Amino acid sequence: MYNKTQTDSLKQYTRAQLALRNGTDRDEIWCAHAGLIYDVSSSRLWRNGKHYEHWAGQDLTAELANAPHADWVFTKFPVVGQLI
Template identity: 70%
Template sequence: MKEYTRAQLALRNGQDREEIWCAYKGIIYDVSTSRLWRNGHHYEHWAGQDLTKELGDAPHTERVFERFNAIGKLQKEHSN
């Protein structure tokens, strides 16, 4: 699976490009087909980000990502 940086993920926010992507637990999902992600946001959540920490506040479980295609991995950040 192709790896993408956080900067590359951020460009898929529904504003800069047509793709609407979100990451969860290191996997990047294409949520472009969801009407709930139209314009790059879903309630208080924004596309182009890692939503792992935010899912705890959602009214659904991580199984929601089963509806979407996993298109890549989020590259791990390197600490200096």
């Protein structure tokens, strides 16, 4: 996906900053996976910051194991930052 040079140039966000992009406090709907933060705002499946039992503004790395898809799903969305 991204190599070290590419991730070094990404803006860094804390978990608290990510939590603000949950689709309710702001228009941004972001989720993190494997250290990268994705903007899922364009997905109709993430309207209002909720996707089935998952909430935006969180690191979903551990939860992906229970999803009906693999991490390829994140390739559909732009990377907006790195989770620190």
